[in-house]
Amino acid sequence: MQLTRLVYASHHGGTSEESLRDIFDRSCKNNANDGITGLLIAGDEDFLQLLEGGRTAVAECMMRIMKDDRHQRIRVLLAGEARNRLFSHWSMRCLKAAEIPLEIQDRYWVNGVFDPAQLPQAKIEGLCLALSEDNSDKTPEMAE
Template structure:
């Protein structure tokens, strides 16, 4: 199986805690079933999601996301083969920018107005690694 990553951003325009819990539960169920792992970073109005797993499973998951009305203005930031998983075997981890450590948020400029579109590939990967290791989300 060729491991693939896909990182996308979308706008949710503001999300309730109940809706976020539903998205997370559904993602964890589907991803565990499909052998995917990932990280969902939630800002005040935007999502940044890192997905990884088999190429077909990642593509099918992304097709479901593109049909989900809770995601608007979806676009891919990174996609392609990877050697190892960044997120381990966790089906979906969650990090809310409002709950991140202040130093980590400042280091990656993800405090306040989170603008995932302005991030480089290196910054995205470093940010996700730091969020995963610091938060133990």
């Protein structure tokens, strides 16, 4: 299997706690079945998601996301081969942007705001790496 990593941002315009829970539950189930791991950050109006797995599985997952009307203005930010998984412990780690540790926010938010569309590639990679190393949430649960 060729390990592929894809990072995209999408606009949700504000989503309910119930909708976030549904996205998380479906992602965990689908990703576990498809051998995908990753991270979903939910901001006030935007998502940033990292998917990692086999090329075909990641592509099929992305196609499902593109059909989901909770994701608008989808932008692929990074895509390519990966040597190893950053989020091997989670079929989908889901975090609310506001609950990410402040020291990580200070390094990666743009003017104090979570805005994935404004992050350059190096910052996206740094944010994902920092969150993969963050030990504050070792369970596959959505941060409440």
